[in-house]
Amino acid sequence: MNGSGSSFAKPGYEPGPPLWLLAELTYRCPLQCPYCSNPLDFARSHDELDTAEWIEVFRQARALGAAQLGFSGGEPLVRQDLAELIRAARELGYYTNLITSGIGLSEEKIARFAEAGLDHIQISFQAADEEVNNLLAGSKKAFAQKLAMARAVKRHGYPMVLNFVTHRHNIDNIERIIQLCVELEADFVELATCQFYGWAELNRAGLLPSRAQLERAERITNEWRDRLAAQNHPCKLIFVTPDYYEERPKACMNGWGNLFLDITPDGTALPCHSARQLPVQFPNVRQHSIEHIWRHSFGFNRFRGYDWMPEPCRSCDEKAKDFGGCRCQAFMLTGDAANADPVCSKSPQHGKILAAREQAEHGALGLDQLQYRNEKASRLILKV
């Protein structure tokens, strides 16, 4: 690794530290969720960073100020060196988060990770209803295993985040989902409506909940919040709505390359989890130091500041609030990542969002028409 190469740093622009480091250890995963945001061409990615390369990434990012480290994937449990990576990260002073489907987890591993210094485990679910869950995850045994592992996580004293990806086929079960999380003694519950990147985008027509569904889910979540607060219950519910029903886009993180650093299995560094789909060249930790990547690389500077914005964002007085919205959404829906996020009602392409809403009200696809993520489907799509 070296720090050489030309600098694309913007004069006068000082990016914040990469506080959040996401280590996508592998694309391998035993599940096949239709909304998975892993790249369509994951079948080609077999060239993973090794243990020493990962630890060097952790060390360099920590020196730049990274404090939270997420181990994710694919399914990070597939990596045989996970305990070793946890130990190294913890010794560097990171708060370590394991983000897992729970498949491949065992009590023995939970204990071993605790001993290595793992701070927290997040388990993601697809639905509280076993049938829907198994259908969505493409695995019959998935649900029972997850419940058992969630209980084991608490037994071993970890704080636990349960993450439920909601969409039109399971969001009506929200009451049951929250109940289950409280029963499992989750400390935090994320009820995130799936965002439409990567695989999810392919299936958008089948997954976007209707406005009525969302409003009902939010109302039920608020009722539960009141109930929990009245009992002085520590469980915190976090409800994330999709921005398709908004008139202004969500702010892109803390701004592009201003908080979040994602390293993919092969060492490509991204300013955002779904940025690999953008036609922007991103640096790799095998060629450059993290410092060079964060401060000087083309990819991390591409959408920093405001000078890259075309109209209507350029002259908009709200640009410091939302940074023009999501670059990935702008790219997917308008073909140009620099455009205003079409969620914005000022965007000339806002009609695409209106059309998606319209579709969610009427002709959504059934579950059997969703596209499942597996290597075969991925190869077929690559040929197109």
Add this chain to the structure above:
Amino acid sequence: MNENILLKVPTLRRGYRFQFEPAQDCHVLLYPEGMIKLNDSASEILQRVDGARTVGGIVAQLQARFPEAEGIEEDILAFVEVAVERFWIELR
């Protein structure tokens, strides 16, 4: 009520970690997927939360350390109240 709190022993909630961040030159509280930057007074208090000291003990220590500062006890009690409300610390 304050008498009671002074006798209690605060501990950080499981999964919450207090540490100094050299890159940011400040103390932070880390928890699952999140971080709170702490100001100087909050750090002075949390540095003394060790699972043995009572709130009263922390008040006495900080009064001794900053003899010219006024209203230390009120500030500490206000912070403890907020920290308990947000489930950062527990009182035993």
